[in-house]
Amino acid sequence: MGPGDLEKILMRLPEDAVPELLSSLRDGEDAGVYLLADDTALVQTVDLFPPIVDDPYSYGQIAAANALSDLYAMGARPLTALNIAAFPCGFDLEVITQVLLGGHDKVREAGAVLLGGHTIEDDEVKYGLAVTGVAHPERLTMTAGARPGDVLLLTKPVGTGILATALKGGFMSEQDIAEAMRSMCTLNARAAEVFGRHGVHACTDVTGFGLVGHLLEMVQAGRVAAELWAARVPLFEHTLEMVGLGMVAGALRSEPQLQAAVKLGPVDGQVLDCLFDPQTSGGLLGALPPEQADAALEELRSGPCPRASAIGRVKERDEALIEILTDEGA
Ligand code: CO
Ligand code: CO
Numbered sequence: 001m002g003p004g005d006l007e008k009i010l011m012r013l014p015e016d017a018v019p020e021l022l023s024s025l026r027d028g029e030d031a032g033v034y035l036l037a038d039d040t041a042l043v044q045t046v047d048l049f050p051p052i053v054d055d056p057y058s059y060g061q062i063a064a065a066n067a068l069s070d071l072y073a074m075g076a077r078p079l080t081a082l083n084i085a086a087f088p089c090g091f092d093l094e095v096i097t098q099v100l101l102g103g104h105d106k107v108r109e110a111g112a113v114l115l116g117g118h119t120i121e122d123d124e125v126k127y128g129l130a131v132t133g134v135a136h137p138e139r140l141t142m143t144a145g146a147r148p149g150d151v152l153l154l155t156k157p158v159g160t161g162i163l164a165t166a167l168k169g170g171f172m173s174e175q176d177i178a179e180a181m182r183s184m185c186t187l188n189a190r191a192a193e194v195f196g197r198h199g200v201h202a203c204t205d206v207t208g209f210g211l212v213g214h215l216l217e218m219v220q221a222g223r224v225a226a227e228l229w230a231a232r233v234p235l236f237e238h239t240l241e242m243v244g245l246g247m248v249a250g251a252l253r254s255e256p257q258l259q260a261a262v263k264l265g266p267v268d269g270q271v272l273d274c275l276f277d278p279q280t281s282g283g284l285l286g287a288l289p290p291e292q293a294d295a296a297l298e299e300l301r302s303g304p305c306p307r308a309s310a311i312g313r314v315k316e317r318d319e320a321l322i323e324i325l326t327d328e329g330a
Contacts, residue, residue: 022137028217029143030070030204033135041137043076048084048128052164052280053181054174056095060102060127062184066207066281067129068110072192073205073284075141076133078110083117086126099127107131110187141195144221145202146287150314152226153297155191155305156183156283158211158274159239161249166242180236184281190304195286198296206282210252211275214285215312215322216261222287225318228275230267231327234307235274243270252276263320265330275324287314 010026022033022041031045047067051059064081071078083103087096107114112131163180166172174181188205195203202222206214211233219226252258253276264272283305288296293310300308313328 022140023142028221030073031076033074033140035137039136041135041140043071043074043133043135043140044130045070046084046128046130048126049280050124050126052160053167056098057102058181058185060099060104061106062281063127064103064106064129065185065187067131068106068112069188069205069207069281071131071133072188073141073203074135075139075192075196075203076135078107078112078131078133080132081107081112081114082130083114083119084128084130085117085119086122086124087119088123088125089121091125103127103129106185106187110189139196141192141200141203141286142221143202143204143218146218146222146224146314147201147289148224148314148316149290150201150287151290151293151310152215152228152312152314153195153286153288153293153300153308154206154211154233154283154311155188155300155308156186156206157234157236157307158206158277158279158282159236160184160279160282161277162239162242162247162274163236164280165249166238166245166247169247171242171245171247172238176238177236183236186304188284191284191300191308194296194299194303195284195288198292199289200286201289202287203284205284206279208278210278211285212262212322212324213252213258213276216258218285218287219314219321222314223317225315225321225323226312227315228312228322228324229326229328229330230271230275230324232309232311233275234309239274240270243273248273248277250278252278261321263323265323265325267324267326272324283308
């Protein structure tokens with residue numbers, strides 16, 4: 001069963017015509033949205049996954065930053081969180097404590113509070129959180145809304161899937177991938193704030209569907225198309241080197257749905273693997289009005305996101321939903 005199959009099952013579930021429901025997961029948004037009052041929307045999402053790094057405290061932090069990221073992608077302010085975890089019977093209690101502490105500390109850093117949670121026994125460790133936030137319904141940043149001419153800003157480098165594969169295979173140590181570790185632990189809070197102040201038209205976070213997959217969701221939702229400039233996409237240290245050793249996670253590049261939507265310029269195959277690499281706790285991808293993009297990028301780079309980059313442009317709807325070029329105008 002692949003991600004596409006799960007989507008099909010979701011579409012077969014009954015659709016609830018509740019007027020307060022502003023976005024359900026079938027809308028392809030980063031989180032579900034429920035209108036509580038005229039000026040308050042409740043924003044909720046949940047995410048969990050097996051360890052991708054060895055250090056348990058970092059794993060907890062990454063899981064929390066990743067779960068909270070969907071709230072930031074929607075412009076919401078996190079309020080509460082619930083742990084959801086699975087550990088094997090007899091698992092080291094000190095390790096469990098470190099995982100949960102990492103999650104707790106990240107939730108506190110976000111200004112939210114951990115209410116509790118649920119843990120079950122399972123052969124494989126899994127940890128994540130259900131998180132809840134609020135936003136003014138008119139200030140929600142949806143995946144839809146990108147307009148032709150908008151500049152696409154990406155706030156973090158890509159390559160965490162490739163580097164986690166290399167780490168698991170013993171080709172890299174946690175010291176080698178320190179830049180990616182730090183990035184995965186970093187909340188998208190301040191990036192979302194910069195986007196919000198610069199009139200962002202559409203926003204999503206880059207996670208399991210890779211940069212190209214999430215950009216595709218954005219252009220489909222907005223009924224537009226986009227140009228992606230490969231040379232402008234920031235990569236974590238060692239990412240290309242590890243692609244060269246065959247450390248590619250998943251097979252998104254050969255997904256028919258993605259292939260059909262993408263037109264390829266003369267872009268290096270190893271760079272392409274990075275553009276399709278599934279991310280954990282990746283950055284925000286925002287479509288910003290061109291007159292605001294330079295100022296937003298400058299603020300991101302001199303502040304919370306030193307490697308933020310303008311990676312492409314939104315265009316009128318075209319046959320190819322995404323055209324991957326080597327660089328702007330190339
Ligand atoms: Co998301
Ligand atoms: Co999500």
